[in-house]
Amino acid sequence: MRHIISILMENEPGALSRVVGLFSQRNFNIETLNVAPTEDPTLSRLTVTTIGDDRVIEQITKQLNKLIDVVKLVDLTEGQHIERELMMIKVKAVGAQRAEIKRTTDIFRGQIVDVTPSVFTVQLTGSSDKLNGFIQALGNNTILEVVRTGVSGIARGEKVLSL
Amino acid sequence: MELLSGADMIARFLQDEGVEYIYGYPGGSALHIYDALFRQDKVKHILVRHEQAAAHMADGYARASGKPGVVLVTSGPGATNTITGIATAYMDSIPMVVLCGQVMSHLIGEDAFQETDMIGVSRPIVKHSFSIKHPSEIPEVLKKAFYIATTGRPGPVVVDIPKDMTAPTERYEYLYPKKVKLRSYNPVTRGHSGQIKKAVDMLMKAKRPILFGGGGLILGGASAEFTQLAKTLNIPVTTSLMGIGAFPQTDEQSLGWLGMHGSFEANQAMHHSDLVVCVGARFDDRATNNTAKFCPTAKIVHVDVDPSTIGKTIRVDVPIVGPADSVLREMNELVAQSKQRPDTEALAVWWKQINDWKASRQGRLYEAAQGEQALKPQQVVEAVWEATSGEAYVVTDVGQHQMFAAQYYKFDKPNRWITSGGLGTMGFGFPAAMGIKLNYPEDEVVLITGEGSFQMLLQELSTCKQYDIPVKIINLNNQSLGMVRQWQDLNYKSRHAQSYMESLPDFQKLVEAYGHEAMRVDRLDELKPALEKAFAMKDKLVFLDVYVDPFEHVYPMQIPQGSMRDMLLSKTERT
Ligand SMILES: Cc1ncc(C[n+]2csc(CCOP(=O)(O)OP(=O)(O)O)c2C)c(N)n1
Ligand SMILES: [Mg+2]
Numbered sequence: 001m002r003h004i005i006s007i008l009m010e011n012e013p014g015a016l017s018r019v020v021g022l023f024s025q026r027n028f029n030i031e032t033l034n035v036a037p038t039e040d041p042t043l044s045r046l047t048v049t050t051i052g053d054d055r056v057i058e059q060i061t062k063q064l065n066k067l068i069d070v071v072k073l074v075d076l077t078e079g080q081h082i083e084r085e086l087m088m089i090k091v092k093a094v095g096a097q098r099a100e101i102k103r104t105t106d107i108f109r110g111q112i113v114d115v116t117p118s119v120f121t122v123q124l125t126g127s128s129d130k131l132n133g134f135i136q137a138l139g140n141n142t143i144l145e146v147v148r149t150g151v152s153g154i155a156r157g158e159k160v161l162s163l
Numbered sequence: 164m165e166l167l168s169g170a171d172m173i174a175r176f177l178q179d180e181g182v183e184y185i186y187g188y189p190g191g192s193a194l195h196i197y198d199a200l201f202r203q204d205k206v207k208h209i210l211v212r213h214e215q216a217a218a219h220m221a222d223g224y225a226r227a228s229g230k231p232g233v234v235l236v237t238s239g240p241g242a243t244n245t246i247t248g249i250a251t252a253y254m255d256s257i258p259m260v261v262l263c264g265q266v267m268s269h270l271i272g273e274d275a276f277q278e279t280d281m282i283g284v285s286r287p288i289v290k291h292s293f294s295i296k297h298p299s300e301i302p303e304v305l306k307k308a309f310y311i312a313t314t315g316r317p318g319p320v321v322v323d324i325p326k327d328m329t330a331p332t333e334r335y336e337y338l339y340p341k342k343v344k345l346r347s348y349n350p351v352t353r354g355h356s357g358q359i360k361k362a363v364d365m366l367m368k369a370k371r372p373i374l375f376g377g378g379g380l381i382l383g384g385a386s387a388e389f390t391q392l393a394k395t396l397n398i399p400v401t402t403s404l405m406g407i408g409a410f411p412q413t414d415e416q417s418l419g420w421l422g423m424h425g426s427f428e429a430n431q432a433m434h435h436s437d438l439v440v441c442v443g444a445r446f447d448d449r450a451t452n453n454t455a456k457f458c459p460t461a462k463i464v465h466v467d468v469d470p471s472t473i474g475k476t477i478r479v480d481v482p483i484v485g486p487a488d489s490v491l492r493e494m495n496e497l498v499a500q501s502k503q504r505p506d507t508e509a510l511a512v513w514w515k516q517i518n519d520w521k522a523s524r525q526g527r528l529y530e531a532a533q534g535e536q537a538l539k540p541q542q543v544v545e546a547v548w549e550a551t552s553g554e555a556y557v558v559t560d561v562g563q564h565q566m567f568a569a570q571y572y573k574f575d576k577p578n579r580w581i582t583s584g585g586l587g588t589m590g591f592g593f594p595a596a597m598g599i600k601l602n603y604p605e606d607e608v609v610l611i612t613g614e615g616s617f618q619m620l621l622q623e624l625s626t627c628k629q630y631d632i633p634v635k636i637i638n639l640n641n642q643s644l645g646m647v648r649q650w651q652d653l654n655y656k657s658r659h660a661q662s663y664m665e666s667l668p669d670f671q672k673l674v675e676a677y678g679h680e681a682m683r684v685d686r687l688d689e690l691k692p693a694l695e696k697a698f699a700m701k702d703k704l705v706f707l708d709v710y711v712d713p714f715e716h717v718y719p720m721q722i723p724q725g726s727m728r729d730m731l732l733s734k735t736e737r738t
Contacts, residue, residue, distance in 0.1 A: 009347070010347060013294070014282060062471035065471075066469070068345065069347060071346060
């Protein structure tokens with residue numbers, strides 16, 4: 001099963017490489033990964049999506065918790081949560097394609113954020129599924145470039161991941 | 164407050180931390196630190212002949228004393244030479260602090276002379292690592308390094324120190340930090356009472372219980388509590404290879420150690436038990452054999468200070484995260500207060516079964532060559548056990564001799580059996596023995612090694628000469644990489660690819676060339692006199708080159724992919 005693990009860690013040089021190293025060292029899989037500082041500049045928030053059965057996920061969380069730089073973590077998929085990913089995608093857009101792509105973008109509540117006579121750059125946020133859906137919906141249009149942030153997530157309701 | 168340079172802070176900190184010996188080797192990036200050490204005389208530096216040996220020396224000392232070993236090396240090759248030593252300590256959870264020089268900060272990343280990304284290289288084999296960013300943070304970082312290395316599940320910590328951090332011209336305030344706090348690191352101090360109670364309940368009700376102790380008992384100083392629990396309840400006890408000595412092996416309740424080359428009765432008892440209470444072992448593949456077939460009828464209680472160990476390789480019914488000593492103390496208290504008593508009738512039946520297993524193997528552990536003078540390695544270990552009254556620190560290398568030492572020396576005390584269990588590092592033994600002898604000069608320290616392993620770091624004979632470190636070395640010389648050969652006999656139709664030791668040196672001359680004593684032993688009747696002579700030379704390093712049967716195999720040996728009880732018992736018998 002796919003899990004979203006959200007980690008608060010020391011904003012120290014080397015901390016990220018310890019987390020990433022752990023995954024390769026212990027043969028765990030990483031689907032997506034993102035990291036940035038939080039409102040507290042001494043802390044970074046890292047979100048990783050990974051796939052594994054319960055036993056593997058238990059090992060992943062335990063091994064992550066063991067890292068000295070990891071302050072706290074939560075498996076967001078254990079509870080109600082919101083997940084978002086941002087994608088920017090460049091598509092070839094000439095002639096009739098322009099209107100069609102604009103329509104598809106609207107349906108997915110995306111925005112065209114840059115335009116040239118032959119190219120649209122579309123920005124889209126949502127769950128990874130939705131982003132995948134958009135790529136599929138573009139169908140035969142020529143995709144020139146895709147960049148995705150990887151998943152970020154947060155628990156619903158009052159639950160917080162903080163010190 | 165005092166103003167000290169970074170280098171002087173390091174020397175001062177080590178003094179304040181109560182470090183007596185550090186083990187190392189100098190070089191460019193570490194020279195400021197070496198100069199600071201030169202200008203004081205509290206912390207003594209031992210100059211090894213290869214940095215790997217420095218790490219193993221520190222490690223040996225840590226295993227025997229429970230205190231952290233400290234290593235000092237220069238950047239680049241000095242640092243990378245310690246890697247095998249750090250990995251060895253990491254696999255067996257040994258507290259160690261490794262101080263590495265590094266090129267000057269402004270050169271980092273430029274492929275400067277003797278630059279290696281030591282933090283990167285060592286990352287997967289350290290508990291944690293630090294890089295010094297400013298001289299003023301040295302005392303606090305070092306304190307954190309010692310704190311992390313020694314608490315919770317211990318392990319090695321690397322501190323990378325760019326040369327400019329130790330420059331003699333820059334001085335900063337020094338204050339010894341008595342304590343440090345890390346918001347992200349809080350090792351557990353006690354186990355969950357409910358879970359502990361559940362475990363005790365299960366112990367009282369079990370019909371075929373077994374206690375299984377690991378290296379965590381030794382690291383956690385919990386042998387006394389473990390022994391008390393076993394004795395009060397009259398439960399059979401086994402240990403992992405790393406747990407040897409946590410329970411007196413000459414006690415009737417001891418079944419010896421378990422696993423690939425563990426005892427027949429320990430492996431049988433594990434397989435048939437209905438309750439395994441494991442404290443401080445990690446169920447690694449050499450201990451469990453095929454995990455799918457492991458202890459099919461047993462419920463498993465697992466106590467460990469490291470939660471990630473629990474449930475990693477086998478399913479656990481009652482997990483208890485906590486330090487071995489405090490959890491066992493609580494268990495003992497509960498047992499004392501409880502009105503419940505163990506099921507003595509069931510236990511009697513269980514003990515009868517176990518004693519039958521024990522009896523069935525008596526005297527068939529190895530076939531001593533009848534009437535012949537050719538030596539069996541097992542006989543030699545038994546003779547060493549007798550000659551040292553079972554009181555020595557016994558250090559080994561890796562191979563058949565290691566297994567024979569574990570099988571035939573009987574340990575009644577913790578911290579006396581010193582071996583590289585997790586990484587299985589040939590070359591570990593000699594320096595580890597040196598580290599112990601240096602710190603325990605009054606005690607007998609015996610290295611049981613093989614001619615293959617000893618040649619990995621034998622240059623340390625020179626270090627022993629320099630510092631008068633009179634370890635006793637028993638070289639079980641089978642003229643081959645015996646353990647490799649055994650596997651080739653069993654799995655490759657005796658095709659002995661690269662497992663011979665051709666062109667062996669004349670060890671006697673070699674050792675004498677370094678200024679030590681050496682004797683060669685070929686026959687049974689020479690063995691005892693040679694051992695007596697060797698141990699009589701209290702302040703001499705003595706090397707006994709004992710020529711033993713080159714065709715011997717280590718048995719029992721668990722059959723790969725089998726259960727605990729599936730064992731080869733000799734070259735011709737199996738369970
Ligand atoms: C550094 C290292 N290299 C290789 C091995 C693999 N290995 C395990 S046992 C062994 C043979 C050891 O030979 P020796 O020291 O003579 O001991 P014996 O088995 O003959 O008693 C080897 C090569 C190892 N454990 N460590
Ligand atoms: Mg050999």
